[in-house]
Every structure is written in C-alpha cells, then in structure tokens.
Amino acid sequence: MFKKILIANRGEIALRIIRCCRELGIDTVAVYSTADEASLHVELATEAVCIGGPKAADSYLNIRNILSAAMYTGCEAIHPGFGFLSENSEFAALCRECGLVFIGPDAGVIEKMGNKAAARSLMMENHIPVVPGSEGYVTTLEEAEKTAARIGYPVLVKAAAGGGGRGMRKAFCKEELKSAFSSAKAEAKACFGNNDMYMEKLIVNPKHIEFQILADSFGNVIHLGERDCSIQRKNQKLIEESPSKAINKELRKVMGGIAVKAAKAAGYKNAGTIEFVLDQTGDFYFIEMNTRIQVEHPVTEMITGIDLIKEQIRIAAGLPMKYKQEEIRLEGYAMECRINAEDPAKNFRPSPGTVDFLHLPAGYGVRVDTALYNGYTTSPFYDSMMAKVIVHGKSRLEVIRRMRRALEEMVIEGVVTNLDLQHLILYQPDFMRGNYNTGFIEKHLAELLKLHEEVYQCKKSQ
Numbered sequence: 001m002f003k004k005i006l007i008a009n010r011g012e013i014a015l016r017i018i019r020c021c022r023e024l025g026i027d028t029v030a031v032y033s034t035a036d037e038a039s040l041h042v043e044l045a046t047e048a049v050c051i052g053g054p055k056a057a058d059s060y061l062n063i064r065n066i067l068s069a070a071m072y073t074g075c076e077a078i079h080p081g082f083g084f085l086s087e088n089s090e091f092a093a094l095c096r097e098c099g100l101v102f103i104g105p106d107a108g109v110i111e112k113m114g115n116k117a118a119a120r121s122l123m124m125e126n127h128i129p130v131v132p133g134s135e136g137y138v139t140t141l142e143e144a145e146k147t148a149a150r151i152g153y154p155v156l157v158k159a160a161a162g163g164g165g166r167g168m169r170k171a172f173c174k175e176e177l178k179s180a181f182s183s184a185k186a187e188a189k190a191c192f193g194n195n196d197m198y199m200e201k202l203i204v205n206p207k208h209i210e211f212q213i214l215a216d217s218f219g220n221v222i223h224l225g226e227r228d229c230s231i232q233r234k235n236q237k238l239i240e241e242s243p244s245k246a247i248n249k250e251l252r253k254v255m256g257g258i259a260v261k262a263a264k265a266a267g268y269k270n271a272g273t274i275e276f277v278l279d280q281t282g283d284f285y286f287i288e289m290n291t292r293i294q295v296e297h298p299v300t301e302m303i304t305g306i307d308l309i310k311e312q313i314r315i316a317a318g319l320p321m322k323y324k325q326e327e328i329r330l331e332g333y334a335m336e337c338r339i340n341a342e343d344p345a346k347n348f349r350p351s352p353g354t355v356d357f358l359h360l361p362a363g364y365g366v367r368v369d370t371a372l373y374n375g376y377t378t379s380p381f382y383d384s385m386m387a388k389v390i391v392h393g394k395s396r397l398e399v400i401r402r403m404r405r406a407l408e409e410m411v412i413e414g415v416v417t418n419l420d421l422q423h424l425i426l427y428q429p430d431f432m433r434g435n436y437n438t439g440f441i442e443k444h445l446a447e448l449l450k451l452h453e454e455v456y457q458c459k460k461s462q
C-alpha cells in the first residue's frame, strides 16, 4: 500500500480523500492556490504545498507544479478527485513518466472515453446501445442538417470534449439547428478549447440513469447499482438518488450487465461511471463514461456500504478487488442534495461571500460532505458547490423526510445558496411520487421560484 499520496484537488472532494487516507494510515500532501490558504484541505493534510495563483490554470491545472510538489514531498501516487485534471490523459501519462501512480484508469482509456464521439463508436462496435446519431464528428451545418434529416428531429448537438453540461444545444426543427450548432460550437471552444461536435437524437424527457463501476488490474469488473440523476438544471445534476424508481431488479441486472460490458470494452480500471438515458418506453442508451470518481458517489456508498475512495486507492496500489458481483448488496435508499452558492432568485447567479454563521445537520442517517466552516470565504474562482447532504434510510419516504429535516437544520448565513429551493423540491408532489425525469426542473421552476420568493419574504419579516 502507498505511504504518501498527493491530492490534486480542493474543496469537499479533497477532504473526502484526505479522510480516507487517514483511515488507511496513508500520509497526504494537499496542494493549494493562494486563494485557498485558509482551506480545510490544507489544514487536515499531513503536508501542504502552494502551487500557484487563484486561477485554476495557474494552480489546480498547473501540471508542472503539481508533479514537482509530488516528487519533492516523496509521494507515490496522485488522486485527482473530480473536475480539474481528473480527466486529463496527458496528466495521467506524465504522472507515470515521473514514476507516480495516477489513481484512475490508464491515460489511453481516459483519452478514448474523454472523446465522447469516439466513445460512442467504441460502444457501437461492442453492441452497446447508443442514442441514434452521427457517426464521428459533424463539421459543417450542411452535415448537421443531413444527420438531423436522417435521425429525425428533435436533435442534440454535443461537444466531443464536453463535460459539466456545457457545449450542448437542442434543436426541434431545421430552423433552430443553425443557431444550436453555432452556439454549441462556440461554447465548446470557450470551455474546452476544442469545438469538435457530434449529434444525437434528443430523447425527450428521459431519465438519467448511471451505473457505478469498479474494475481492478486483474480483469474483475463489477457494478454497484444505479443512481437516478434526473433532477438537473441546464444538464447539471442537483439531486441524485438510488435505487431509481424506474429500475426494477430485472432492468438493473440488464443495464448493470451492459455497463460492465462497456467498461470491459474500454479496458477500464478503477472507479468509473457509465451514463445512460432511459426513455419513456423503457429503452435505454449509453451517453458517456466518466473516467473518475463522481460528485454523487456517496449515494452508492450509503446503499452498498462500500467506501469507493478506499477501493480506488486499493485498486491503484495493484490489490485485487475485495468484492465479487454476487456479494454486492443494495440496502435501503439514499439521496444527495447539492448545496450551491448561487441565487435561484437571480437566475442562479453564483454568489460568493463569507460564511458568517454555519450549522451543519447531523443525526441518524445523515452525512454532510463539505469543506465549509464558520468564517470561510468562498472563492469566485472555483465551482459553486459548497456542500453535499446525503441521507440514507429504509424507504424512499423515510429518506425524503430525513432530507427535509436535515435541510431544515442546515444554516448557511452570509452566502446565498440553493438550500431553500432544494427543500421545496422535496415537497413537490411529482418528486414525492418519484414521478420525474430530466424535464422536471424546467417544468416546475416557475412554480418553485414563486414559493421560494414567499419563503424569502416570510423569513425576512421574522
């Protein structure tokens, strides 16, 4: 097992990894930008190294400084967390060249799956169902129009290098395709420095169902059940839960088997996620593979009792997986709410500031993953996700009630967050019935924002 690991990340995921290393008796090196000097990950790691200025490009994406820090401090491995360098194949390859273990799949696999158009082709070759769409890239508007005519409207124009819900646009008819194509392309260029585009049929109001995968270096590949991540705003996840109401035992077995087959086809190693959309007729299609630990991984941890970060580290250290597929037990229900520093009343504008009072929920079945503390100043340079509240319970109803009371206990003063909005979603009748898809937020946002305003006025007058 490793003696020392560098964590190339910040915020709650850096803490999550540090905590896990402490339990495994592994020393940790935190890296931080000058904006993060007063951060918990710096405080809780065994050692900490400043790697540059506040901008991600100068610090958390600064490959040279991160590798120097790892070698200088005598680390044997690097955990990339999610975002930042976690899906950067060049970084994974350079780790290896420097004699460091990258805690994730091989660089070649990251590259292959990171190109979502190429990943589609690979899946098609392996008889994994993919959404009907283009073969390879779509480079011109004429090609886009031809593809759309072939697969039929509505269509989705997507960036091959896409992630975080960016670089994709819907078109419901030929007239809309022109602007969808150019704006998706422009966003892709701005976000990923790459504007290779592909196209898929837009599945109208599907469910987003993803399967957690674990794969070791001995060819063992298992799945840990699904997560339903259909509560999304602008293709970004807000609430995730497992098991999904749309998945019964038979479908779980079929989709899980296909997810395992997809991971094997990719030559996958370590923890990863196969994402599908599930349409209203029960057909499902691969959309992408995420070659890293996922934000919502705690949902799976709560129902399986398996520490995914520990498994990632064990697998990277060359140990065989502890579990066989038939040993995986899915128990109870789990749900996660992402608490973001953004103002729902102002079109979800990020709202950085200083947390001048913080109270975190706790108690039976409640877990909070966060790097917040009293007096913490959030930084405009990074992601607005501040905390993840995860609850576990015997039934879905118990979980919803537990999540409500957890969010009721939670107090974050000084920064505007989506806490109240998340709380309101937990009372929405369709949500309570589990009767929702990726169109849920768009459909109910006006009604939710109206209630949100009422809650705000009520709190103000108290």
Ligand code: ADP
Pocket: 082, 083, 084, 161, 162, 163, 164, 165, 192, 236, 237, 290, 293, 294, 295, 296, 383
């Ligand atoms: P998850 O399924 O784990 O929630 P997300 O797509 O939300 O995945 O991404 C997780 C984190 O990584 C988010 O903070 C997001 O902003 C960031 N992220 C995802 N893809 C990219 C990318 N290509 N470039 C930069 N950041 C990304």
Ligand code: ADP
Pocket: 131, 156, 162, 163, 164, 165, 166, 200, 201, 202, 203, 204, 205, 206, 208, 232, 235, 275, 277, 287, 288, 438
């Ligand atoms: P990212 O890499 O940004 O996570 P994904 O390809 O995973 O992009 O898609 C993000 C979200 O967009 C999905 O969770 C789903 O809600 C929606 N989406 C993606 N592809 C389709 C599709 N073909 N039809 C309908 N919705 C889709």
Ligand code: MG
Pocket: 275, 288
């Ligand atoms: Mg995705």
